[in-house]
Amino acid sequence: MVRILQSAGLDRTGTARPLDGRVAIVTGSTSGIGLAIANTLAEQGALIVINGLGDEAEIERLCRELSDRHQTPVRYDDADLSQAGAVMDLVDRSARAFGPVEILVNNAGIQYVSPIEEFPPEKWDAILAINLSAVFHATRCVLPDMRRRGWGRIINVASAHGLIGSPFKSAYVAAKHGVIGLTKVTALEMAEAGITCNAVCPGYVWTPLVEHQVRAQAVAHGISEDEVVRKVLLAEQPNKRFATAEEIAGTVAFLCSPAAASITGASISVDGGWTAH
Structure with a gap:
């Protein structure tokens, strides 16, 4: 496990940042969309816990780079999100390191493509574990502290495939549809608690x-x-x-902002019009 810490506060111009002091977990954030989200939230002052796969030395470099660039603490946690206990430990370690988690971005996901009759059951189980069950376990763990503090932001990176289907992607489509449903239930249960939960649905x-x-x-x-x-x-x-990873990150950051306080239970498409058909 790698931990690189810097002091949080103002940006390099001395301007207060909108997420100063907020503790954020971003899963699947050692590359791609998740990394862009972590970078954007760090830029806005959040204390960041990244999680994902990769070379340990490269991840250590990445943590140091993010921390130095944005002058905010960045921590890496190697939790295996396919295991419920590991997800709970991720939330617990993050809280002990930085304080209660206030922003949870469930971004981690895996994919496998095959006709249903040939789809390996172990691949189905793995995709459901990472893409759906981990979202539930992480959400369940962060809600008590969010409720006590009266503030929280949960953003689930779903997919256009959470809204529509495509051939040969049975497990992925089923999981992402499940994420949309879980997003709505979470939003309804937390509607009076100062906690919002939304899904971002990228296309390619x-x-x-x-x-x-x-x-x-x-x-x-x-x-x-x-x-x-x-x-x-x-x-x-x-x-x-193609959308850029930074566009998805910008949408996530907006959902964490005061301007989005009344947006909850929504599935926001960032798909170039794909689901407008």
Whole structure:
């Protein structure tokens, strides 16, 4: 486990930041969308706990970089989110290190693509554990302190596939639909407690993983990378461009802001019009 700490406070210009002193857990945050979210929340002054997979030395460098850049504490926790007990320990360790968790961003997710009749049961179980059950376990653990403090923000990074279906993604679609349902229930139960819970539903987002998929599909299908993007990956996305991880992070940060205090139980699409069909 790596822990890199700096003192929180003002930004480099001396301006107070909107999330100063708020303790935030962002799961699946050692790369891609989760890392962009952690970076944006740190920029706004939050004390950050990142979680995810990766090389230990690289993660230590990442923590130091985020902390130095934004002058806020950053901590890494290697909890295995497929295990309920590990999720509970993640929340407990975060609270002991920084104080009660006030912002929870459930971003971690895995994917596997296969027809239903060929879908390996162990893959189904793994996807449901990471993509759905971990969201429940983390939410359950942070709510008591949030309720006591009268303030909390839970943002579940779902997907356009939490709102619509696609072939060959049975476990992923089922899990993300479940996340949307859990988001609504959490919002209703916490409506008078000063706690909001919302889902952000990205379409295709440009990340290193997607970049690799584009190259691989271009080779596999014998077409250009541009054709893969427009005719395969973005065929259902009207604006024909990938969202950026920073756009998703900006949406999450907005949902943590005072301006979003009355937004709860919502599923916010950031999908270039995909689900507008």
